Amino acid sequence: MALDKRDALEFPESDRVFLEPHLPRQDGTTPRSDMPFTTLTFATSLDSALALSPGARTTLSGPQSKAMTHYLRSRHDGILIGVGTALADDPGLNCRIAGVGGYGSEGLIGQPRPVVIDSNARWDFSEDSKLFQLCRQGRGRAPWIVTTLSEPPAEKQKLLEKYGGRYISLQMKNSTGDHHRIDWNDLLLTLRSHGLQSVMVEGGGHVINSLLVPQYMSLIDSVIVTIAPTWLGEGGVVVSPPRRFDGEGNAISAARLRNVKWYPFGEDVVLCGQTQS
Numbered sequence: 001m002a003l004d005k006r007d008a009l010e011f012p013e014s015d016r017v018f019l020e021p022h023l024p025r026q027d028g029t030t031p032r033s034d035m036p037f038t039t040l041t042f043a044t045s046l047d048s049a050l051a052l053s054p055g056a057r058t059t060l061s062g063p064q065s066k067a068m069t070h071y072l073r074s075r076h077d078g079i080l081i082g083v084g085t086a087l088a089d090d091p092g093l094n095c096r097i098a099g100v101g102g103y104g105s106e107g108l109i110g111q112p113r114p115v116v117i118d119s120n121a122r123w124d125f126s127e128d129s130k131l132f133q134l135c136r137q138g139r140g141r142a143p144w145i146v147t148t149l150s151e152p153p154a155e156k157q158k159l160l161e162k163y164g165g166r167y168i169s170l171q172m173k174n175s176t177g178d179h180h181r182i183d184w185n186d187l188l189l190t191l192r193s194h195g196l197q198s199v200m201v202e203g204g205g206h207v208i209n210s211l212l213v214p215q216y217m218s219l220i221d222s223v224i225v226t227i228a229p230t231w232l233g234e235g236g237v238v239v240s241p242p243r244r245f246d247g248e249g250n251a252i253s254a255a256r257l258r259n260v261k262w263y264p265f266g267e268d269v270v271l272c273g274q275t276q277s
């Protein structure tokens with residue numbers, strides 16, 4: 001297998017220092033032993049949009065913050081998206097930083113495990129999907145797909161397993177009365193039990209908005225958001241969690257970050273913070 005550095009991204013050591021306090025510990029220990037260290041990270045426009053429309057792959061990050069995101073990928077065991085993102089983007093979800101597996105070194109060290117929430121196995125992937133191309137090139141791992149089906153489609157399962165991926169079956173949570181959502185506690189516990197000590201949740205809108213609610217906020221250990229100097233306009237996929245109200249019925253902010261730091265990064269700014277003190 002050729003180990004080709006030509007298309008690798010560079011992320012200099014000097015730029016890594018500021019991120020360190022916001023990242024999973026290097027020794028692999030986690031704040032809670034049964035849960036992965038969970039980072040919420042995405043790129044947004046000034047009008048809080050992730051993409052121009054649900055089906056549109058939209059570039060927001062400039063070159064420096066894109067390299068930063070790939071460094072984040074190298075520092076997490078898993079990278080999680082929803083099926084809407086898989087369908088829209090045909091993403092690679094690998095790490096293309098110089099020096100990680102497939103980009104200047106052997107094996108898959110530094111390559112995160114893609115995890116796709118796809119309750120009803122809607123994602124119609126094939127050998128040609130970007131993720132599997134990268135697997136064949138030794139530049140990425142096959143996905144784990146989280147489904148609520150107890151028997152996922154056999155053909156898709158076969159293809160996944162051929163590349164070392166798998167379906168993970170989880171029951172829908174109904175204790176909150178929401179029969180359409182996988183419970184984040186169950187999901188993260190399951191991923192930890194499958195060996196992921198850290199997970200970065202990358203999107204899209206439904207995934208992020210379902211995590212940014214009071215009952216799950218404490219599961220997020222770190223938030224790292226790239227803000228690009230652009231407005232995408234109406235009709236975009238937006239990060240806007242459900243409204244909250246105080247005891248008197250007045251609207252209050254849905255979520256607020258603490259311990260916030262801002263870092264200019266090329267034309268973008270990267271915001272790091274925590275959902276709790």
Ligand SMILES: NC(=O)C1=CN([C@@H]2O[C@H](COP(=O)(O)OP(=O)(O)OC[C@H]3O[C@@H](n4cnc5c(N)ncnc54)[C@H](O)[C@@H]3O)[C@@H](O)[C@H]2O)C=CC1
Nearest residue numbers: 042043050051054082083084085181182203204205206207
């Ligand atoms: N700018 C950025 O950093 C990113 C942008 N995106 C963009 O976001 C767009 C896709 O976003 P969305 O359409 O909102 O799709 P999505 O990626 O959030 O997936 C939504 C689907 O995932 C499943 N899902 C999510 N949470 C679930 C839960 N808790 N339980 C059960 N099922 C769950 C449901 O089937 C839902 O329809 C794409 O255009 C993509 O390019 C995606 C990731 C990052």
Ligand SMILES: Nc1nc(O)c(N)c(N[C@@H]2O[C@H](COP(=O)(O)O)[C@@H](O)[C@H]2O)n1
Nearest residue numbers: 043058059060061069089091092093094
């Ligand atoms: N950090 C960031 N900046 C952007 O501008 C983006 N559009 C995204 N999107 C996310 O990255 C995935 C694509 O990854 P590959 O380049 O294919 O590996 C995409 O699916 C979104 O999750 N992120």
